[in-house]
Amino acid sequence: MDVVLQRLRLGRDGRSQLLTGLRGVGKTVMLNEFEQLADGRGYFHEHIEVTEEGDLAPRLAAAFRRVLLSMEARRRIGERIRRALGVLKAFSISLPDGPELSIDVATVFGPADSGDLATDLAGLFVEIGEVARDHDTGVLITIDELHYVNVQTLEALVMGLHRASQLRLPITVAGAGLPTLAALTGEAKSYAERMFVFPVIGSLPDSEAREALVVPAADEKVRWQDDALDAVLRETQGYPYFLQEFGKQAWDAAEDPVVITAGDVERSIPVATAELDDGFFRVRTGRTSDPERAYLRAMAELGPGPVRSGEVAAMLNRRTTALGPTRDGLIRKALCYSPRWGEIDFTVPLFGDFMKRWIPDLSRLL
Ligand SMILES: Nc1ncnc2c1ncn2[C@@H]1O[C@H](COP(=O)(O)OP(=O)(O)OP(=O)(O)O)[C@@H](O)[C@H]1O
Ligand SMILES: [Mg+2]
Numbered sequence: 001m002d003v004v005l006q007r008l009r010l011g012r013d014g015r016s017q018l019l020t021g022l023r024g025v026g027k028t029v030m031l032n033e034f035e036q037l038a039d040g041r042g043y044f045h046e047h048i049e050v051t052e053e054g055d056l057a058p059r060l061a062a063a064f065r066r067v068l069l070s071m072e073a074r075r076r077i078g079e080r081i082r083r084a085l086g087v088l089k090a091f092s093i094s095l096p097d098g099p100e101l102s103i104d105v106a107t108v109f110g111p112a113d114s115g116d117l118a119t120d121l122a123g124l125f126v127e128i129g130e131v132a133r134d135h136d137t138g139v140l141i142t143i144d145e146l147h148y149v150n151v152q153t154l155e156a157l158v159m160g161l162h163r164a165s166q167l168r169l170p171i172t173v174a175g176a177g178l179p180t181l182a183a184l185t186g187e188a189k190s191y192a193e194r195m196f197v198f199p200v201i202g203s204l205p206d207s208e209a210r211e212a213l214v215v216p217a218a219d220e221k222v223r224w225q226d227d228a229l230d231a232v233l234r235e236t237q238g239y240p241y242f243l244q245e246f247g248k249q250a251w252d253a254a255e256d257p258v259v260i261t262a263g264d265v266e267r268s269i270p271v272a273t274a275e276l277d278d279g280f281f282r283v284r285t286g287r288t289s290d291p292e293r294a295y296l297r298a299m300a301e302l303g304p305g306p307v308r309s310g311e312v313a314a315m316l317n318r319r320t321t322a323l324g325p326t327r328d329g330l331i332r333k334a335l336c337y338s339p340r341w342g343e344i345d346f347t348v349p350l351f352g353d354f355m356k357r358w359i360p361d362l363s364r365l366l
Contacts, residue, residue, distance in 0.1 A: 001176065005041040008170045009138050018146070019176040023348040024241030024280065029174035030201070031142040034174050038140040043170075044071055044132070046142040050148045052333075056157065057117060061092045062142055064128055065103065077133055079331070085126045087289030088109045091120055118131040121160025129169025138170035144239065147177035147334055154181075155188035156174050178347045180337040203238035212240065213247045217260065223252065227262040235269060239349045242281060248270045263316065273357075280287070281354040282337055291326045294365040296335070300352035301362050306345040317366060 003015035007105045017034070019027045031047065038045040046063035060234030065088060072081045079209040084107030094113035146154070164171050166344065172195075179200075184192050200328065204212060210229050217224055232250060236242035249268035252284055254260045285293070298315040299307050310325055313320040327344060335351075336344050346352060 002037045002041070005038055005138065006142065008168075009041060011044075011133070011168045011170070012176035013165065013168065013332045014172075015197050018174070018176050018181070018196045018198050019201055020179050020181050020193075022178065022197065022239075022346075023024070023284075024239060025201045025203065025349075026240045027201055028144055029240075030178050031144055031174060034140065036140055038138070041138065041141045042136075043138040045142065046170075047142045047144065050145045050146060052148055054148045054150055054153065055097055055151050056143070056149045057121075058097065059150070060121070060124075060141065060157075061088060061095070064124060067128065067139055067141075068131070069139070071131065071135070077131065077135055080134070081133055082106075082217045084106055084127050084131050085335075088124065091124055094120065114161075117156035117180060118159035121156055122163035122327060123160075123162035123170055125160050126167060126169065129164045129167070132170050139172075141173045143173060145177055147180040148176040148180065150180040151184070155184060156354040158184065158192045158195070158211050159215055161195060165195050178337060179339065180207055180331060180334055180347065202242070204240060206233065206238065207287070209233055209236070209238040209243055214245050216247075217251065222254075222258055222260065224260045225262060229261050229267045231262050231265040235265075235272075237350065240275065242291075242350070245276055245280075246287070247276050248272075249275065277357060278352060281348065281358075283349065284348055285358075287333065288335070289326075289329070290365075291323075292330055292333075292335075295323065296351075297348075297355050297359050297362050297365060299336075301344065302354035303352040304343075306339050306343040308342055309344050310342065312344065315362075 001017060004016055019030055021027055035045050035047065040285065044067045045263035046066050048059045048063050050059065065085070068081055068085050071077060082105045085103050089103045089105060089107045090109050093107065094115055111127055112120040114120055128139055161173055172270035181338045210233070211228060213232060214224055228250065232243065232246045234248050246268070250260050250265045251273040253268040253271070254264040288296070294316060295312060298312045301315060302311055309323070310320045313323045316323065331338065333349055338344050339345050
């Protein structure tokens with residue numbers, strides 16, 4: 001990513017990143033890292049988190065406003081910034097939900113207020129990219145939870161950014177989301193492939209998972225015994241969020257202040273599991289209906305790994321079509337995704353184990 005930022009500043013092309021992966025694998029951590037890199041390369045950057053409503057355009061407008069205002073505050077650019085803010089104001093007024101931002105400048109109609117999102121985003125990216133180029137800086141917008149954006153909006157984002165990229169302007173986007181991230185098609189797809197790489201983030205390989213436990217402990221002069229590390233790796237399967245939780249609880253439970261043993265890990269497993277159940281897992285089930293819970297529990301029975309929707313239906317003694325809306329609801333809530341046609345899996349690692357702890361007896365739901 002650092003090389004990309006450097007190349008864009010030099011008026012060359014470079015491919016930014018759209019990260020996908022399950023819950024808690026470190027996508028947001030990586031976006032934060034990109035912001036640090038952007039800082040180091042003299043960029044202005046802003047972070048957006050899309051919500052379940054998928055409201056990308058107003059959030060982008062707000063992020064651009066912050067970028068332009070901080071450019072003005074730091075560089076005192078004056079008239080050119082006022083014009084860009086005027087273009088942004090027109091864009092924001094043209095959004096379906098009306099003006100979101102109070103911007104105290106004359107509205108500049110034309111570049112970004114046609115009402116066609118792709119065209120208008122192109123206008124904005126070009127406008128702001130030019131200001132950045134002319135003032136020897138760059139702009140990075142990081143967008144988290146990008147899976148909540150629908151395919152039309154995502155395509156508009158790609159098309160808009162592509163225009164700025166054709167003009168070799170120092171402005172780009174890096175994004176992250178669940179594997180449900182909408183699949184691009186046609187022109188938008190080929191543009192996206194030219195502008196982005198699509199790394200899939202998963203659990204950490206053995207050596208990195210060990211390092212994630214050993215290094216922070218060593219900083220505090222605490223040592224992990226090998227069989228203790230083995231036990232945490234077995235319990236967490238190398239998923240970063242779980243490593244964090246199990247590591248913390250084992251450390252807290254350690255009898256010797258400078259050594260963490262397998263015994264400490266064993267004793268802390270119930271604590272770590274309860275913490276995850278009450279936090280990480282339970283928050284995801286907050287808004288699920290009874291049929292959705294039954295569906296998740298049946299998936300757990302058939303898993304781990306992707307299961308066939310037809311088999312889930314059979315387990316619940318229902319027809320696949322009758323359960324279509326339940327399945328779609330779980331995908332919309334981003335609790336599940338479909339890795340292949342006719343298959344479904346959890347977006348949260350080890351979620352099946354949680355469902356079994358939560359509802360031990362599936363037959364109770366039938
Ligand atoms: N490479 C890593 N090594 C060790 N721990 C990590 C690593 N990446 C992430 N973590 C830990 O895992 C936790 C989850 O990371 P993060 O919030 O970035 O996940 P995410 O992929 O954005 O998840 P979500 O989809 O739920 O937003 C963080 O709190 C962090 O402590
Ligand atoms: Mg995240």
